[in-house]
Amino acid sequence: MTKVNQLGYVGITASDRDQWEPYATDVLGHEISPDSDPANLYLRMDNYHHRLVVQPGDRDDAAFIGWEVSGPSAMEEIAARVEAAGTGVKAATPGEAEQRHVIDFVQFVDPNNGIRTEIYYGPEMLFTPAFLPRRPMSGYVTEGVGLGHVVTYVKDADAAARFYQAALGLEVTDWVFVKAVGLKLAFLHCNQRHHSLAFFENPSPPRGIHHVMFEGATIDDVGTGFDLCRDRELVTAQLGRHCNDRTFSFYFRNPGNWHFELGWGSRLIDPDNWQVQYYDGMRARGGEWGHDGIMNVS
Numbered sequence: 432m433t434k435v436n437q438l439g440y441v442g443i444t445a446s447d448r449d450q451w452e453p454y455a456t457d458v459l460g461h462e463i464s465p466d467s468d469p470a471n472l473y474l475r476m477d478n479y480h481h482r483l484v485v486q487p488g489d490r491d492d493a494a495f496i497g498w499e500v501s502g503p504s505a506m507e508e509i510a511a512r513v514e515a516a517g518t519g520v521k522a523a524t525p526g527e528a529e530q531r532h533v534i535d536f537v538q539f540v541d542p543n544n545g546i547r548t549e550i551y552y553g554p555e556m557l558f559t560p561a562f563l564p565r566r567p568m569s570g571y572v573t574e575g576v577g578l579g580h581v582v583t584y585v586k587d588a589d590a591a592a593r594f595y596q597a598a599l600g601l602e603v604t605d606w607v608f609v610k611a612v613g614l615k616l617a618f619l620h621c622n623q624r625h626h627s628l629a630f631f632e633n634p635s636p637p638r639g640i641h642h643v644m645f646e647g648a649t650i651d652d653v654g655t656g657f658d659l660c661r662d663r664e665l666v667t668a669q670l671g672r673h674c675n676d677r678t679f680s681f682y683f684r685n686p687g688n689w690h691f692e693l694g695w696g697s698r699l700i701d702p703d704n705w706q707v708q709y710y711d712g713m714r715a716r717g718g719e720w721g722h723d724g725i726m727n728v729s
């Protein structure tokens with residue numbers, strides 16, 4: 432079955448776009464693309480033209496999530512499966528594709544989280560000049576595994592997982608259940624990254640997105656990032672290690688007042704030989720250790 436092969440980009444609507452520029456360089460170490468304009472602040476973190484784009488808006492949330500496929504036939508196949516699942520799909524205009532710096536994409540509103548979802552192929556690559564982090568750090572892990580991961584709120588995690596399996600070809604890696612508080616999370620993969628997408632079940636979510644995770648290339652990238660965020664009072668969950676993807680990470684606030692996670696050492700899986708698993712989130716507070724404050728990350 433044709434599948435998406437990586438989480439490609441995330442669009443963000445921002446009520447205060449101006450705050451994002453210094454934050455992107457000084458905290459995330461991302462480069463601001465010279466192609467940015469008032470409507471699109473393009474942020475670069477690897478050999479892709481950009482991985483994040485911040486657009487002015489009246490609320491703070493994810494505006495769209497882009498999933499990469501190998502080419503036009505894969506894009507059309509997935510579009511047909513989304514339509515077969517009962518969700519309307521729209522082709523991008525040439526102007527929209529140009530704005531995304533991809534050859535082409537199709538779009539639909541994810542019925543599970545209300546976030547516009549885009550299936551694209553042909554991202555613009557940029558090897559020269561090479562990505563140069565704007566804060567002292569070695570860089571980000573994205574090669575073959577994509578931007579990182581996104582976690583979105585959904586009302587029904589089982590339905591969301593079924594939709595992504597049937598339409599986009601992602602597979603469930605594992606579940607985390609916190610039965611005492613009725614919490615349920617689904618983690619899905621589309622490559623060796625343990626999860627590129629996760630669903631946080633919540634009947635009355637504050638927004639569509641819960642957090643976006645970036646993976647630093649070294650443990651020091653997380654450590655120096657933690658210091659930066661601590662000094663700016665942005666930390667929302669302390670350093671810790673997750674039970675399922677084994678990522679060493681912390682969470683911090685972005686200018687939209689929702690969360691990013693900066694991690695290191697994320698587990699790779701063999702997607703061709705994987706069996707679904709689950710974790711009891713009540714053991715060790717949902718993590719191997721640390722992540723104090725994570726229950727308040729919302």
Ligand code: FE
Pocket residue numbers: 580582642644692
């Ligand atoms: Fe995460």
